[in-house]
Amino acid sequence: MSKSLAPLRAEIDAIDDEIVALLGKRLSVVHRVASVKMAENLPAVLPDRVEAVKRRAAEAGKAYGLDPDFMATLYQTIIDEACRVEEGIFAAGREDAPRS
Numbered sequence: 001m002s003k004s005l006a007p008l009r010a011e012i013d014a015i016d017d018e019i020v021a022l023l024g025k026r027l028s029v030v031h032r033v034a035s036v037k038m039a040e041n042l043p044a045v046l047p048d049r050v051e052a053v054k055r056r057a058a059e060a061g062k063a064y065g066l067d068p069d070f071m072a073t074l075y076q077t078i079i080d081e082a083c084r085v086e087e088g089i090f091a092a093g094r095e096d097a098p099r100s
Helices: 006-039 047-062 068-096
Strands: none
Touching: 006 068, 047 068
């Protein structure tokens, strides 16, 4: 490995660690969102919200020189995971619900 690349790779690794931590925090909030949605009888997936989040990310990314299509694709992946988690929480909640 190039000695001149080592500090840059370490910097990238540190940034990646921050990204992973932030994704973990985001999914913690997703758990709380799922609880509220269940309590308020809302569906796990709200298509209008999905599109709004992707648009917001694409727009915010412009300030950092990030391609809007990349941001939309990245956030689609993040949202897909959030929806998978929420749907799992919903399924578990239905299993725990009292049967009539």
